[in-house]
Amino acid sequence: MGAHLVDSVLYxxxxxxxxxxxxxxxxxxxxxxxxxxxxxxxxQADVGLVPADAARAIRKHADVGLLDLAQVAEQTRATGHSTLGLIRCLLEILPPDAREWVYYGATVQDLSDTWTALLMRRVADILERDLVRAEKAALELAKRHRDTVMCGRTHGQPGLPITFGFKAAVWASELHRHRIRVAEGRVRWEVVQLGGALGTMEFWGDRALSLLEEFARRLGLGVPDIPWITARDGIAEFAGLLAMVTATLAKIGQEVYDLQRPEIGELREPFSPGQVGSITMPHKRNPELSEHLVTLSKIVRADATVAVEGMVHEHERDGRAWKTEWVVLPEACLLTGAALDFGCRLLEGLEVDADRMRENLQARGGYVLSEPAMHALADRIGKHAAHTVVYEATRAGLDRGVDLETALLADPRISGQLAPEEIARCLDVQGALGAAPAFVDRVVASCNDWIV
Structure with missing residues (x-):
C-alpha cells in the first residue's frame, strides 16, 4: 500500500x-x-536571449522517459534543492551546446508556480465537466419530482410540506453557481509565473517584459500584472472553491445519508449486486457514497484552510508558507476529483421513494400544516395572536394524541373564527406548497441556459 491512500492499490x-x-x-x-x-x-529564443538551436535541443529532450527517476531523486536529496536534481540529470542528456541555456535565469517558483497554474487550469476543466454532469442529474431529479410532496424539515424536525423537486432544485442551483465561480476565477488563477530571483526579472534586462508575454502566450496562460511569488491569493481562492464544491456534495450526501435511514426511508443511494454493507450484519445496505462525500469534504476544507495560511508570506520569498501548497493543493485536487465522481454517481442513481415521502407526511397527523391554519386565523385576530392560539391548540392536540383538524376544531378560539370547511382548506397539502413548484421551474429554466 502507498504511504498516502491516494497511492494505495487497495483504496x-x-x-x-x-x-x-x-x-x-x-x-x-x-x-x-x-x-x-x-x-x-x-x-527566450523568440526574444533573443537563448540560441534557437539550444531551445530546439531542450525541447527534444524534454521527455521524462529519458531520465532515470531514481537518479533525479538521489540528486534532489544530495543537493537539498527542489529542482537542482532534475536540472543536473537533464544536463547529462542534453548536447553540450545546449546545457548552459536550460533554466536560464529562472528560479524554482517560476517553474513550480507555473506548473501550479497549469494544474489549476486542467483541474478547472475537470471541475466544469463534472459539475455539468452533477447539475444535469440534479435537474433531472428536480423535474421528475417537481410535484412529489414530502416533509420539509428544520432543525431535524418536520416543518411544512415541500416537494422533493424543490430540494433537488436547491442542489442544482448551488452546483450551477460553482460552475459560474470556476468560469469567473480562471482569469485570476491561470497566470504564468516568471520573476527570477526576487520577482523583478532583473536577469533578463530590457527583454524581461517581452519574455514574460511570450512565455505566457506559448503556455496559454494569462500575464500577471506583477509576479506573484508572495501573493498566494489565487491559490487560496482555488483551494477555497474546491472546498465549496466538496461541501455542496457533502451536503447532498448528508441529506441522502439521513433520509436513507429505514425509519425515514425516503431516499436510497444506488446499490450494486455483491456490495456488502457489513461483515457482521448481512442485512445492512450502508450509504457508502453519501458518507464518503462528507469525509472527503472535511479534508478538502482543512486543506483550504492551510492554503489561506499560505497567504501570510515573509519578505520576497518564504518557503515555510509556499511549500505547504505542495501538500495541500494536490491533495485537495485529488480528493475533489473523487468527490465529484462519487457525487455524480449518487445523483444519477438516486432512488426516490415517493410513496414513503407521502406516508411520512401523512403520519404527522396534519401538524405540518399548522402555519396555513395560523395564517387563516391571523386574518381574523392578527398574526401574533393567531400564533399563540394555534400554538396552544397544537400542544393540547399532541398531548391528547389527536390529529390537527380535531385539535383546531376543539379550540373555541379557533372554531369560533373559522368554519369547519375553512379549517379543512388549511389542511390541503397542495395548497401549502407555496411557490415550491414554480421555483423548480425557475431553476430548470435558468440552468438549462448554461447546459450544452
Whole structure:
C-alpha cells in the first residue's frame, strides 16, 4: 500500500481518480516541468536571449522517459534543492551546446508556480465537466419530482410540506453557481509565473517584459500584472472553491445519508449486486457514497484552510508558507476529483421513494400544516395572536394524541373564527406548497441556459 491512500492499490479509488492522479504523480509532474522548461527556452529564443538551436535541443529532450527517476531523486536529496536534481540529470542528456541555456535565469517558483497554474487550469476543466454532469442529474431529479410532496424539515424536525423537486432544485442551483465561480476565477488563477530571483526579472534586462508575454502566450496562460511569488491569493481562492464544491456534495450526501435511514426511508443511494454493507450484519445496505462525500469534504476544507495560511508570506520569498501548497493543493485536487465522481454517481442513481415521502407526511397527523391554519386565523385576530392560539391548540392536540383538524376544531378560539370547511382548506397539502413548484421551474429554466 502507498504511504498516502491516494497511492494505495487497495483504496486509491476512494481518494482520487486516475485522471487527476496522472497529473500529480512523479512522472506527470516532472513531464509538466520539463515542458515548461522547454517552453521557457523557446520563449527566450523568440526574444533573443537563448540560441534557437539550444531551445530546439531542450525541447527534444524534454521527455521524462529519458531520465532515470531514481537518479533525479538521489540528486534532489544530495543537493537539498527542489529542482537542482532534475536540472543536473537533464544536463547529462542534453548536447553540450545546449546545457548552459536550460533554466536560464529562472528560479524554482517560476517553474513550480507555473506548473501550479497549469494544474489549476486542467483541474478547472475537470471541475466544469463534472459539475455539468452533477447539475444535469440534479435537474433531472428536480423535474421528475417537481410535484412529489414530502416533509420539509428544520432543525431535524418536520416543518411544512415541500416537494422533493424543490430540494433537488436547491442542489442544482448551488452546483450551477460553482460552475459560474470556476468560469469567473480562471482569469485570476491561470497566470504564468516568471520573476527570477526576487520577482523583478532583473536577469533578463530590457527583454524581461517581452519574455514574460511570450512565455505566457506559448503556455496559454494569462500575464500577471506583477509576479506573484508572495501573493498566494489565487491559490487560496482555488483551494477555497474546491472546498465549496466538496461541501455542496457533502451536503447532498448528508441529506441522502439521513433520509436513507429505514425509519425515514425516503431516499436510497444506488446499490450494486455483491456490495456488502457489513461483515457482521448481512442485512445492512450502508450509504457508502453519501458518507464518503462528507469525509472527503472535511479534508478538502482543512486543506483550504492551510492554503489561506499560505497567504501570510515573509519578505520576497518564504518557503515555510509556499511549500505547504505542495501538500495541500494536490491533495485537495485529488480528493475533489473523487468527490465529484462519487457525487455524480449518487445523483444519477438516486432512488426516490415517493410513496414513503407521502406516508411520512401523512403520519404527522396534519401538524405540518399548522402555519396555513395560523395564517387563516391571523386574518381574523392578527398574526401574533393567531400564533399563540394555534400554538396552544397544537400542544393540547399532541398531548391528547389527536390529529390537527380535531385539535383546531376543539379550540373555541379557533372554531369560533373559522368554519369547519375553512379549517379543512388549511389542511390541503397542495395548497401549502407555496411557490415550491414554480421555483423548480425557475431553476430548470435558468440552468438549462448554461447546459450544452
Amino acid at each position: 486509491g479509488h476512494l481518494w482520487s481518480t486516475p485522471e487527476i492522479h496522472r497529473l500529480l504523480d512523479d512522472e506527470g509532474r516532472l513531464q509538466a516541468w520539463l515542458e515548461i522548461l522547454a517552453t521557457l527556452a523557446e520563449a
